[in-house]
Amino acid sequence: MVVAENITASSRTLLDSEPAPKPRNMGQIIRWLVLFLGGILMVMPIAYMISTSLKWPHEVYNVNLIPEEPTLDNYAFVLEDGRFYLWFLNSGIIATITTISNLLFDSLVGYTLCKFRFPGRMIVFIAILSTLMIPTEMLVIPWYLMSQSFGWLDSYWGIMFPGLMTGFGTFLMKQFFESVPDDFIEAARIDGLNELQIWWTVAMPLVKPALAALAIFVFLGNWTAFLWPLIVTNSTEMYTIPVGLSGFGDEADVAWELIMTGAAISTIPTLVVFLIFQRFIIRGVVMAGLKG
Amino acid sequence: MTLYRNLTIGQKQIVWAWAFLAIPVLFYVVIRFYPTGTAIVISFQEWNLLGSRSWTGLDNYKKLWHDPVFWKVFRNTFAYLLLGTPVSLIVSFVIAYHLDKLRFMHGFLRMLYFLPFMTSAVAMAWVWRWFYQAVPIGLFNNILAGFGIAQIEFLNSTTHALPAVLAPAVWAGLGFQIIIFMAGIRAIPTSYYEAAKIDGVGWWMVLTQITIPLLRPTIVFIVVFSSIGFLRIFDHVFNMTTGNPGGPLNATKPLVLMIYDTAFTGFDMGYAAAQTVVLFTILLVVSLIQLRLLKSN
Numbered sequence: 001m002v003v004a005e006n007i008t009a010s011s012r013t014l015l016d017s018e019p020a021p022k023p024r025n026m027g028q029i030i031r032w033l034v035l036f037l038g039g040i041l042m043v044m045p046i047a048y049m050i051s052t053s054l055k056w057p058h059e060v061y062n063v064n065l066i067p068e069e070p071t072l073d074n075y076a077f078v079l080e081d082g083r084f085y086l087w088f089l090n091s092g093i094i095a096t097i098t099t100i101s102n103l104l105f106d107s108l109v110g111y112t113l114c115k116f117r118f119p120g121r122m123i124v125f126i127a128i129l130s131t132l133m134i135p136t137e138m139l140v141i142p143w144y145l146m147s148q149s150f151g152w153l154d155s156y157w158g159i160m161f162p163g164l165m166t167g168f169g170t171f172l173m174k175q176f177f178e179s180v181p182d183d184f185i186e187a188a189r190i191d192g193l194n195e196l197q198i199w200w201t202v203a204m205p206l207v208k209p210a211l212a213a214l215a216i217f218v219f220l221g222n223w224t225a226f227l228w229p230l231i232v233t234n235s236t237e238m239y240t241i242p243v244g245l246s247g248f249g250d251e252a253d254v255a256w257e258l259i260m261t262g263a264a265i266s267t268i269p270t271l272v273v274f275l276i277f278q279r280f281i282i283r284g285v286v287m288a289g290l291k292g
Numbered sequence: 293m294t295l296y297r298n299l300t301i302g303q304k305q306i307v308w309a310w311a312f313l314a315i316p317v318l319f320y321v322v323i324r325f326y327p328t329g330t331a332i333v334i335s336f337q338e339w340n341l342l343g344s345r346s347w348t349g350l351d352n353y354k355k356l357w358h359d360p361v362f363w364k365v366f367r368n369t370f371a372y373l374l375l376g377t378p379v380s381l382i383v384s385f386v387i388a389y390h391l392d393k394l395r396f397m398h399g400f401l402r403m404l405y406f407l408p409f410m411t412s413a414v415a416m417a418w419v420w421r422w423f424y425q426a427v428p429i430g431l432f433n434n435i436l437a438g439f440g441i442a443q444i445e446f447l448n449s450t451t452h453a454l455p456a457v458l459a460p461a462v463w464a465g466l467g468f469q470i471i472i473f474m475a476g477i478r479a480i481p482t483s484y485y486e487a488a489k490i491d492g493v494g495w496w497m498v499l500t501q502i503t504i505p506l507l508r509p510t511i512v513f514i515v516v517f518s519s520i521g522f523l524r525i526f527d528h529v530f531n532m533t534t535g536n537p538g539g540p541l542n543a544t545k546p547l548v549l550m551i552y553d554t555a556f557t558g559f560d561m562g563y564a565a566a567q568t569v570v571l572f573t574i575l576l577v578v579s580l581i582q583l584r585l586l587k588s589n
Contacts, residue, residue, distance in 0.1 A: 028396075137568055
């Protein structure tokens with residue numbers, strides 16, 4: 001009896017003490033609120049870009065975030081002459097082809113450097129690694145001269161040839177192929193597969209997450225690339241989205257609602273892709289960041 | 293084919309390896325190494341793209357040394373580095389440190405901070421350029437006016453323009469650094485923290501004696517990565533100052549913009565190539581110093 005009373009008493013004090021707010025929880029709430037406000041502040045530029053693209057010209061200079069009478073007129077106006085469609089298409093084609101090329105070649109080279117023993121292996125590896133130290137800006141002048149003499153200026157090939165393979169991608173893939181057991185490759189060899197088949201059907205499926213991470217980086221990098229496309233393109237039809245937008249901004253002068261619309265058109269696709277594949281992309285960024 | 297069949301397994305491997313590497317090696321030689329050599333060669337020549345090339349020895353480098361614009365640009369480039377790197381490092385660490393301790397809507401908060409990383413620099417440069425305009429156009433000055441605070445000349449000021457151009461570059465990079473920091477923090481074994489808890493060590497000691505020292509590799513990566521980015525800043529500056537490239541009195545002009553202007557507006561290829569060699573040297577020296585400093589101990 002005494003024991004039972006003691007238990008009920010202690011359980012009562014436990015129950016009573018529970019609703020009292022612990023100072024640690026209070027700290028967590030403040031921490032959450034501050035980080036939430038900071039996060040809202042972080043997305044404000046994107047929010048204002050989209051909100052202004054939906055405003056009528058007379059409302060653009062108001063600081064309210066929600067447009068009073070939302071309109072798609074700006075989009076209709078900006079898309080009317082078809083240039084944005086063309087730039088969109090150009091960027092899409094270039095980013096896609098460059099991504100595929102990087103996925104194939106970077107992984108093939110990474111695989112070869114990781115799994116084969118042959119004379120010259122170290123030299124090739126160090127040479128490719130050292131290209132990471134060469135800044136693009138140093139190469140644009142020679143690339144321009146090269147494009148000029150081969151007639152590559154103002155063409156898809158001219159825009160994308162410098163990025164078809166990257167030292168970063170090769171190094172990243174080499175790191176990931178380290179985790180593929182040599183036994184798998186040996187077993188495939190005994191089964192009579194040739195080396196190309198082994199790479200494609202045995203090794204590649206095992207590094208799919210790394211390939212996805214590389215694809216994200218290469219695509220985003222080429223979608224937003226500015227300096228080289230600006231240099232190598234001359235005609236409006238060959239512009240990529242960033243180059244076209246840059247010229248459009250100058251042309252639209254003070255029509256900020258139109259500039260914001262152009263900016264939104266170039267940004268929304270990557271934002272949508274991110275929102276759909278969020279977890280996946282963040283994991284990819286971490287993998288590429290830590291291993292690369 | 294019979295020739296191939298007669299090879300040993302080791303020899304076959306060599307054949308396959310070089311077959312796989314043939315095209316990539318050609319690519320790296322023609323598209324990376326040969327142009328690097330060309331850039332260095334052109335830096336010792338005088339060439340306006342149309343006429344003939346002529347050797348001028350060190351003239352381009354001497355010209356650079358005596359060019360007041362170059363020294364202004366040199367200072368600007370390092371101002372971007374010395375402001376941008378510490379600010380983004382500290383802000384992203386503080387956010388990552390606290391975000392790591394939250395579970396409620398963690399994914400949502402992380403998404404808010406990461407979203408700017410997915411934007412394009414050109415698009416966001418134009419958005420921020422609009423924010424910086426004077427009353428009644430620009431958002432920032434309109435907000436300031438709403439509170440009755442005096443206007444700030446952002447992009448037209450010789451002193452405020454550089455930080456104003458830098459802000460969107462820092463903003464866009466924060467999300468990436470936060471994610472990398474959080475991954476680094478997660479990788480620290482919890483046994484360290486448990487031991488500290490048993491010993492009754494305060495949070496400040498835990499932070500400075502456990503968390504930060506164990507994050508050294510992450511910090512090295514972020515510092516080197518972001519420094520290279522700030523030294524090569526171009527997209528933001530170009531797009532926020534079209535019409536007046538480099539801002540008032542070249543207040544915002546970084547080295548890459550000077551290279552672009554010299555090469556593709558002035559067509560002074562030799563002089564521009566010399567500037568690219570200087571950029572290359574700066575990047576190399578800064579990365580090596582940072583790796584040295586941060587990797588010691």
